[in-house]
Amino acid sequence: NVGSFSIVGKRRAFNARNSCCLNGSICKTGRKESEDVRDLPFRSRQARIKTRIEGMLILLKYDVNLDDCGIMVLDALIKIKNEIDPTLTFRRSCREGICGSCAMNIGGENTLACIRKIDSDTSKSLKIYPLPHMFVVKDLVPDMNLFYEQYGSIKPWLQRKSAVTLGEKQLYQSVKEREKLDGLYECILCACCSTSCPSYWWNADKYLGPAVLMQAYRWIIDSRDDYAMERLHRMHDSYSAFKCHTIMNCTKTCPKNLNPAKAIGEIKSLLTGMRTKPAPEPAKF
Numbered sequence: 647n648v649g650s651f652s653i654v655g656k657r658r659a660f661n662a663r664n665s666c667c668l669n670g671s672i673c674k675t676g677r678k679e680s681e682d683v684r685d686l687p688f689r690s691r692q693a694r695i696k697t698r699i700e701g702m703l704i705l706l707k708y709d710v711n712l713d714d715c716g717i718m719v720l721d722a723l724i725k726i727k728n729e730i731d732p733t734l735t736f737r738r739s740c741r742e743g744i745c746g747s748c749a750m751n752i753g754g755e756n757t758l759a760c761i762r763k764i765d766s767d768t769s770k771s772l773k774i775y776p777l778p779h780m781f782v783v784k785d786l787v788p789d790m791n792l793f794y795e796q797y798g799s800i801k802p803w804l805q806r807k808s809a810v811t812l813g814e815k816q817l818y819q820s821v822k823e824r825e826k827l828d829g830l831y832e833c834i835l836c837a838c839c840s841t842s843c844p845s846y847w848w849n850a851d852k853y854l855g856p857a858v859l860m861q862a863y864r865w866i867i868d869s870r871d872d873y874a875m876e877r878l879h880r881m882h883d884s885y886s887a888f889k890c891h892t893i894m895n896c897t898k899t900c901p902k903n904l905n906p907a908k909a910i911g912e913i914k915s916l917l918t919g920m921r922t923k924p925a926p927e928p929a930k931f
Contacts, residue, residue, distance in 0.1 A: 647713050649764055650771035651722060653706045655734070655785035703782070706734070707771065712764065719774070720748050720759035723786075736786035743901060746836030750786050751775040756838035756899045777837060779847040793837050796854050800862040800877065807872040818929035823869040830864035830909060832902050833857060839896035839906050845889045852885035856896035856906035859887055863909040866916065869926030878916055887913050 708726045715725050720738055727734045737747040741760045748759040752774050765772055780788035804817070840846050840855035854862070862881065866874045881887045887910060896906040915921045 647711070647768065649710050649712045649715075649722065649768045651708045651710060651726065651774060652771040653708070653734070653774045653786065654703050654776065655706045656703050656776075656782040706731070706785075712768070715764075717763050718760055719752055719762045719764055719772070722764060723748075723759060723774075734786075735784045744834060746834035746838075749777055749836035749838050749841075749901075751778055756842045758836060758838070758901045761901060777841040779850075780837075780841055788837075788841075790837065792850060793835075793840065793855075793857075796858045797835065797861065800854070800858060800865070800880070801873075802861055802865060804865070804868065804871055805873040805876075806870075817870040819869055820927045820929045822927055823929075826867050826869075827864060829904055830860060830867075833860055833864075833904060834902060835861075836901065838899050838901055842895040842899045843890075844893060844895070845891055849885060849889050853889035854881070854886050856890070856910065859890070859913060860904065860906040860909040863913050866913070867923065874916075874923045878913070881913065882917060887917060890914075 708730055710722050710725055710730075712722075715721050718741075720741060723734070723736055724738070727736075736750070736759070738760065739745040739747040741748075743758050743761040746758065749756065750759055751757075752759065752762050753765070753772055756777060759774075774786065776782050776786050777788045780790075780793075783789050806817075810817070835857060837857055839860075840857045843856055845853055846855040859881075862877060865871050866877050871877075890907070890910045892907060892911075894907050897904075897908075900906065912921075916923065
């Protein structure tokens, strides 16, 4: 029982944005940049983008004996790297859908290789691409620098206006307040949702994207956080949140079955004054 895997890999000296949509086609309009600007801040990189477009990505084809291979796509990738092509490069860690490292586009869908089963129909080659519209470091490894910069920009930690000595006391929540965080805190920052969003593809330097916005709402709605207004003020422009056009790709592709679009809708309601953050319910003991 042999399965065929077609992997788009980057093996040249130049960087490139890859798939421009979720059907696996190669991006012919995406921006390109050279290796020597990879470590520059995002806005600086944009000023030094190269225009060379030929020969950026190549198609790598592998045949794998599935009889002595695990059932997940990641198992096949590890087998390819160990036994066929040691130069094949991809990220992976937990192998349990927890860390988000192995996010990639498999069969036209952004997902995690460790939880995506190998198709039982081996008559067709399974196509595997890096996450769409991100700069590629090598093979299936996207450059996540901008994504993490945006995540850091929302200050994803609890902020208090009253001084609290570390270790002095716990900040309690009622059960009802704690339940508001369900469906938000489970995000593993794999970027499957953000890289499936057309608005993020073309406005990544201004639009925060579904993953970061959902995390922003997680802190905005937290009853223990005192900086909801400041967090909202940071997004009070035409791009940060309002570039979401409710396409719903993010919710469809999330490997944790979360709903980033709903969180973005809640942020929009707060930004437009349609609703306000309710006063926290006191914890009872």
